[in-house]
Amino acid sequence: MASDLTPHVRRRRTFAIISHPDAGKTTLTEKLLLFSGAIQIAGSVKARKASRHATSDWMEIEKQRGISVASSVMQMEYRDCTINLLDTPGHQDFSEDTYRVLTAVDAALMVIDAANGVEPQTRRLLQVCRARNTPILTFVNKMDREVQEPLALMDEIERELGMTVVPFTWPVGMGKFFGGVLDLRKDQMRVFTPGEDRIAGTEEIVDGITNPALNERFGAAYEQAAGEIELVRDAAPAFDEAEFLAGRQTPMFFGSAVNNFGVQEVLDALVNLAPSPSTRTAIQRTVEPDEAKFSGVVFKIQANMDPAHRDRIAFVRVASGKFERGMRMKVVRSGKELRPNTVVTFMSQKRELLDEAYAGDIIGIPNHGVLQLGDTLTEGEALQFTGLPFFAPELFRSVEVADPLKTKQLRAGLTQLGEEGAIQVFRPILGTVLLLGAVGQLQFEVVAHRLEHEYGVKARVTPARYNVARWVTCDPADGGDQELKRFIDGNSHRIAYDAVNAPTLLLEYAAELRAIEGNWPKIRFHALREHA
Numbered sequence: 468m469a470s471d472l473t474p475h476v477r478r479r480r481t482f483a484i485i486s487h488p489d490a491g492k493t494t495l496t497e498k499l500l501l502f503s504g505a506i507q508i509a510g511s512v513k514a515r516k517a518s519r520h521a522t523s524d525w526m527e528i529e530k531q532r533g534i535s536v537a538s539s540v541m542q543m544e545y546r547d548c549t550i551n552l553l554d555t556p557g558h559q560d561f562s563e564d565t566y567r568v569l570t571a572v573d574a575a576l577m578v579i580d581a582a583n584g585v586e587p588q589t590r591r592l593l594q595v596c597r598a599r600n601t602p603i604l605t606f607v608n609k610m611d612r613e614v615q616e617p618l619a620l621m622d623e624i625e626r627e628l629g630m631t632v633v634p635f636t637w638p639v640g641m642g643k644f645f646g647g648v649l650d651l652r653k654d655q656m657r658v659f660t661p662g663e664d665r666i667a668g669t670e671e672i673v674d675g676i677t678n679p680a681l682n683e684r685f686g687a688a689y690e691q692a693a694g695e696i697e698l699v700r701d702a703a704p705a706f707d708e709a710e711f712l713a714g715r716q717t718p719m720f721f722g723s724a725v726n727n728f729g730v731q732e733v734l735d736a737l738v739n740l741a742p743s744p745s746t747r748t749a750i751q752r753t754v755e756p757d758e759a760k761f762s763g764v765v766f767k768i769q770a771n772m773d774p775a776h777r778d779r780i781a782f783v784r785v786a787s788g789k790f791e792r793g794m795r796m797k798v799v800r801s802g803k804e805l806r807p808n809t810v811v812t813f814m815s816q817k818r819e820l821l822d823e824a825y826a827g828d829i830i831g832i833p834n835h836g837v838l839q840l841g842d843t844l845t846e847g848e849a850l851q852f853t854g855l856p857f858f859a860p861e862l863f864r865s866v867e868v869a870d871p872l873k874t875k876q877l878r879a880g881l882t883q884l885g886e887e888g889a890i891q892v893f894r895p896i897l898g899t900v901l902l903l904g905a906v907g908q909l910q911f912e913v914v915a916h917r918l919e920h921e922y923g924v925k926a927r928v929t930p931a932r933y934n935v936a937r938w939v940t941c942d943p944a945d946g947g948d949q950e951l952k953r954f955i956d957g958n959s960h961r962i963a964y965d966a967v968n969a970p971t972l973l974l975e976y977a978a979e980l981r982a983i984e985g986n987w988p989k990i991r992f993h994a995l996r997e998h999a
């Protein structure tokens with residue numbers, strides 16, 4: 468079905484960069500922004516990073532919240548496309564948000580440090596992409612350093628991440644002898660010249676990857692690359708768009724972000740290969756991006772600058788239709804009407820306030836708690852999008868109040884922070900102490916700070932002995948609620964209920980989980996719970 472909106476949808480690309488800290492995400496982001504002319508934003512990306520390095524103190528981070536809201540979505544124009552780049556926070560501010568952002572993108576760009584190969588955070592983020600069949604492009608960075616051999620890297624990515632790698636470029640040499648990349652599809656070599664401020668499109672190009680001039684000029688490095696390409700051509704399958712779109716094949720590019728080398732090729736590949744926004748699934752029906760009526764889903768909530776006002780910004784991914792400033796929207800869960808006049812724009816190079824947005828775009832709606840994580844917004848239709856995941860926490864803390872008279876405030880504060888997705892809260896069956904669960908350490912600091920400053924509760928947050936959590940269910944065919952009750956009764960010392968009363972098994976060691984899975988074959992153990 469094509470409509471007036473179809474051209475707007477087709478020209479949109481919404482993606483995130485996933486990488487391990489220090490692989491070069493910030494550098495690459497800045498270079499990508501430079502291509503689109505959004506130079507002033509590039510500065511703020513660096514500023515944010517600098518602030519992160521300076522301190523891990525939450526007070527300081529809070530001061531940076533303004534910057535972090537602004538840089539969490541960056542919109543840019545490139546060729547005839549509008550590109551939305553969503554930030555996936557790393558370092559200390561790694562949190563559940565990081566995972567959830569990946570539910571709002573249509574593709575991901577994976578940055579690998581060529582010296583370090585596949586690193587833990589990349590692996591974690593990639594698992595989330597794989598679970599959703601998100602197409603992935605791979606950029607192997609830092610070729611100007613002494614790094615691993617490209618064949619070894621390719622092998623590692625395939626083995627560790629379970630994707631077939633299809634090289635689009637291949638490096639000639641590395642480190643001091645990095646000569647450039649052979650472009651296997653355009654049949655040319657782009658010659659590397661170092662320099663941070665080098666303008667793209669000015670690099671030397673030699674036609675023909677078998678051109679004898681290349682052998683004369685780059686000698687052994689070229690010969691090695693040519694030999695490797697032979698091997699790769701025999702072993703690797705041809706690029707297959709359907710396989711790429713299903714997240715099973717990843718095109719691989721080599722370059723050096725800091726030298727602005729290989730960056731434009733990746734951006735071009737993103738425009739050429741990454742999908743535009745497509746159908747989204749709601750409980751009631753599927754929703755096409757070019758339908759006339761607006762719909763969207765809240766995938767992230769961020770507390771705003773001023774704690775006294777308890778302002779939050781809800782990040783909404785537009786799923787269909789057209790958003791216009793001042794339009795009426797319905798929060799399907801509560802039936803409340805919303806008419807936001809101030810909507811945060813993420814394209815500061817062009818306009819201050821957002822006027823319109825289409826499927827794939829992200830809008831930020833300031834509110835005082837009207838919007839919750841997973842909420843669907845429509846022009847009136849009762850739709851509920853599915854698939855906003857909650858991830859099993861990997862870190863746990865006990866939380867108590869110093870002053871028992873404040874117990875009510877503690878519960879109220881934790882409920883709200885839980886709705887925002889700042890933390891997960893569990894009530895163990897035995898005992899009265901609440902447990903907090905997170906995937907990033909900073910989540911605890913943020914919660915303790917906000918409980919004190921926004922809810923007037925001094926909380927005592929102490930280490931808990933758990934390290935593994937799994938939501939438990941039992942299919943009706945396997946005994947359903949009765950079998951689940953038997954399991955819960957038999958394990959009550961390690962069962963807790965989460966914010967929506969879903970029973971959760973809490974364990975100290977992963978090995979225990981395997982034993983319990985063996986003993987209870989009818990029970991299903993989930994590392995991910997979807998918001999319904």
Ligand code: G4P
Nearest residue numbers: 487488489490491492493494495608609612723724725726
């Ligand atoms: P991140 O956001 O993924 O954490 O990484 P970031 O871009 O900050 O890059 C981490 C470090 O790697 C930075 O150095 C950056 O300059 C460097 N880097 C990025 N791309 C390349 C590359 O292609 N080649 C080389 N040799 N280095 C690269 P830093 O010393 O930590 O910071 P800075 O003071 O240079 O900004």
